[in-house]
Amino acid sequence: MELLIANKNYSSWSLRPWLVMRHFGLPFEERQVWLGQDDTAEQIAAVSPSGRVPCLVDGTSRVWDSLAIVETLAERFPQHPLWPRDxxxxxxxxxxxxxxxxxxxxxxxxxxxxxxxxxxxxxxxxxxxxxxxxxxxxxxxxxxxxxxxxxxxxxxxxxxxxxxxxxxxxxxxxxxxxxxxxxxxxxxxxxPALQQWVEDARVEGHRLARYDVLP
The missing domain is CATH 1.20.1050.10 (Glutathione S-transferase Yfyf (Class Pi); Chain A, domain 2)
Structure with missing residues (x-):
């Protein structure tokens, strides 16, 4: 499986499925696209039908919404308690x-x-x-x-x-x-998984002024 995500510093929607997959030890590779670049939209659209991140790619299957992704994972990996058992x-x-x-x-x-x-x-x-x-x-x-x-x-x-x-x-x-x-x-x-995300986010070099300088 491959998970398309954006900047870890800013992309809350990318974090959600990434955290589920990392916490439960699900096998996947992450593919990162930087927001705010000239080719950002093109890169995302090449993978995600909605033109947004995150997007889960598994063979010919593509799932492009955070909640839909984690629901799909819960179905595919029932041995892990992604949802409560009760x-x-x-x-x-x-x-x-x-x-x-x-x-x-x-x-x-x-x-x-x-x-x-x-x-x-x-x-x-x-x-x-x-x-x-x-x-x-x-x-x-x-x-x-x-x-x-x-x-x-x-x-x-x-x-x-x-x-x-x-x-x-x-x-x-x-x-x-x-x-x-x-x-x-x-x-x-x-x-540990969230700490890893935070550590990765803090060393990213791609900044977006519209988030770093608030009114």
Missing amino acids: ADARAWARAVSAEMHSGFTALRQAMPMNVHATGFAGRVVPEEVRADIARIEALLAECLAASGGPFLFGDFSIADAMYAPVALRFETYRPTLSATTQAYVQRLLAL
Whole structure:
């Protein structure tokens, strides 16, 4: 399998399937395309039917959406608990993942993922972004209380991978968070696979000013 991704510093959607595959030890090669280059769109379109990353290529099969990719992986590798084994927990985990997949637009726009950025802590957080953070915190707290942790549904799963970019955003922008959220963020950041992603992101030489200099 080959996974097409963009800059590890910026591409939250690339991170999600990459983290699942690396955490569970699934065999794959990564292929990276730098954003903001003259030929970026051409390179991506040559692989991904949507013209976006990530895209999973496996023989003649191509899957070009983060959630679709991890669902495909869960089907192909049932020996790994990518989703919770319990049916009720699995349904809940899917709903939690889909909410992240389709929501929290204000947070995404105001706090784009930027792993190696500094100096953003203490910035004024707009009301709509505070609302997104409050919803995320309530969701995390409910899942952790029901499962007992350490991750949303006990062991690490796709649901946690869907929220990993949020953990990186919180680490960069440092909004005020509850103790429960802060502890969960630190557990995600301590994952060896996520630490590898962060290490790779910090040594990338391709920068995008529109993310590094915020209004």
